[in-house]
Amino acid sequence: MRRAATFFLALLVLTACFARAAAAQAARETRLQITVVDQSNAVLPTATVTVTGLEDATRKTTLAPVQTGTNGIALMGGLVPGRYSVQAEFPGFASGQLKDVRLRPGDNRHIIVLVIEKMQETVNVGQDAQMGAADRRGSAFGTALTREQVDALSDDPGEMQRQLQDMAGPGAIIRIDSFEGGSLPPKSMIKAIHITRDQFAAENHNAEGLFIDIITQPGVGPIRTNLNYQMHNGAMTARNAFATTKPADQVQNYGFNLSGGLIRNKASFNFGMRGNSSFDNAILAAVLPDGARLDSVKLRSPRENSSWNGNFDYAITRDQTLRLSYSQFDTSNRNLGVGGFNLPERAFLIQDLEGTLGGDRSLTPWALFSAREKAKPFACMLEPPSLNPRIVAQSATFTLCSDQRQSFDCFLEQNGLGSALTKFVIPAQETARFRDQLDLVDVDERRLFPDLDGVAAEMRRYYS
Numbered sequence: 001m002r003r004a005a006t007f008f009l010a011l012l013v014l015t016a017c018f019a020r021a022a023a024a025q026a027a028r029e030t031r032l033q034i035t036v037v038d039q040s041n042a043v044l045p046t047a048t049v050t051v052t053g054l055e056d057a058t059r060k061t062t063l064a065p066v067q068t069g070t071n072g073i074a075l076m077g078g079l080v081p082g083r084y085s086v087q088a089e090f091p092g093f094a095s096g097q098l099k100d101v102r103l104r105p106g107d108n109r110h111i112i113v114l115v116i117e118k119m120q121e122t123v124n125v126g127q128d129a130q131m132g133a134a135d136r137r138g139s140a141f142g143t144a145l146t147r148e149q150v151d152a153l154s155d156d157p158g159e160m161q162r163q164l165q166d167m168a169g170p171g172a173i174i175r176i177d178s179f180e181g182g183s184l185p186p187k188s189m190i191k192a193i194h195i196t197r198d199q200f201a202a203e204n205h206n207a208e209g210l211f212i213d214i215i216t217q218p219g220v221g222p223i224r225t226n227l228n229y230q231m232h233n234g235a236m237t238a239r240n241a242f243a244t245t246k247p248a249d250q251v252q253n254y255g256f257n258l259s260g261g262l263i264r265n266k267a268s269f270n271f272g273m274r275g276n277s278s279f280d281n282a283i284l285a286a287v288l289p290d291g292a293r294l295d296s297v298k299l300r301s302p303r304e305n306s307s308w309n310g311n312f313d314y315a316i317t318r319d320q321t322l323r324l325s326y327s328q329f330d331t332s333n334r335n336l337g338v339g340g341f342n343l344p345e346r347a348f349l350i351q352d353l354e355g356t357l358g359g360d361r362s363l364t365p366w367a368l369f370s371a372r373e374k375a376k377p378f379a380c381m382l383e384p385p386s387l388n389p390r391i392v393a394q395s396a397t398f399t400l401c402s403d404q405r406q407s408f409d410c411f412l413e414q415n416g417l418g419s420a421l422t423k424f425v426i427p428a429q430e431t432a433r434f435r436d437q438l439d440l441v442d443v444d445e446r447r448l449f450p451d452l453d454g455v456a457a458e459m460r461r462y463y464s
């Protein structure tokens with residue numbers, strides 16, 4: 001009996017030893033607990049957690065990805081102690097990663113915070129094709145050559161002019177610093193080249209205006225001067241076959257230009273003058289009460305034109321230039337309207353209005369009618385711009401008179417020019433017949449007043 005008790009006691013001690021060994025083995029198992037949360041520390045269920053070994057010992061076991069539970073926790077057991085990388089992914093969030101985690105036997109707890117994924121959206125903004133074609137900032141209305149394109153042009157001025165003409169198209173006018181007719185500067189002096197195709201821009205008086213604007217760099221180049229003079233004399237002119245004597249005529253053209261740099265790469269100037277002086281004698285072919293008259297008129301018709309211009313350019317920055325400009329133009333044409341069937345008594349004078357007003361003040365709209373002592377009276381006819389369809393249809397002409405207190409015809413009578421106007425009086429009983437005759441030659445309300453008012457007036461007269 002005593003031997004049996006001893007055996008039972010030994011068996012009990014052995015069992016306790018084995019239980020203690022098993023508990024120690026369970027305590028040494030390597031487990032990993034990953035909690036996946038967002039930036040607000042809210043757990044993310046069903047997030048995918050992937051564990052990858054970084055050492056030879058940890059790579060031997062292939063671990064399948066595990067999803068977090070409703071509490072945002074993913075558990076993985078049976079791992080080999082060592083170094084691992086842990087990655088967590090969840091839709092709508094950027095993936096989070098623990099790049100180097102060393103796991104030791106027992107429980108290893110870590111937290112991965114996922115950041116909301118950056119949203120990137122691409123929007124392509126484009127202009128409507130039709131609107132783009134009408135945009136004055138587009139290439140359809142102008143082209144600005146880049147510095148590389150300017151450098152690629154020929155160094156020869158003639159060849160460079162041909163290249164620019166080919167770029168702009170036929171009929172393009174070259175302007176150098178806003179002036180036409182000058183020779184092209186060396187390429188080293190050119191600051192910018194603009195090809196303007198805007199035919200309806202404010203600076204274009206007529207349609208179909210194509211310009212090549214060459215802008216030079218201020219303060220580049222030496223002082224340059226140019227002087228020209230041309231003359232034509234009637235000594236080499238043949239006599240008109242319908243005249244018994246040869247009339248005298250003469251044409252003189254002259255010009256002067258001085259330009260150059262004042263401060264290197266900073267300031268330059270340009271001063272020029274052009275003029276024209278000519279006269280001729282018209283051939284008169286008139287039938288008078290005392291017989292026909294066919295001969296040259298012993299009355300010269302002189303024409304004087306002169307223009308003055310000056311520029312001062314100062315480079316404020318690399319791309320901005322300050323320009324001060326002055327220009328003046330004077331013209332005087334005398335004894336016009338003579339010749340053909342017009343006698344010398346019908347000659348008239350055209351000269352610039354500033355000279356007519358006295359010349360001591362600049363010509364401005366308000367200066368035309370300002371009351372001044374010794375002001376010269378004047379009257380003229382102006383061709384207005386085509387601001388209205390009626391002006392175009394009627395080939396309208398505006399009259400301008402220095403005296404606003406009386407009618408235009410009275411002013412002409414007072415100054416001995418009453419014969420310049422012809423007055424037609426249509427009897428009242430002949431109005432209908434005149435209307436019919438004008439209708440035959442397409443002169444009616446609709447054509448004189450090309451708008452709804454004119455069409456309505458014609459229909460009212462025709463159908464009433």
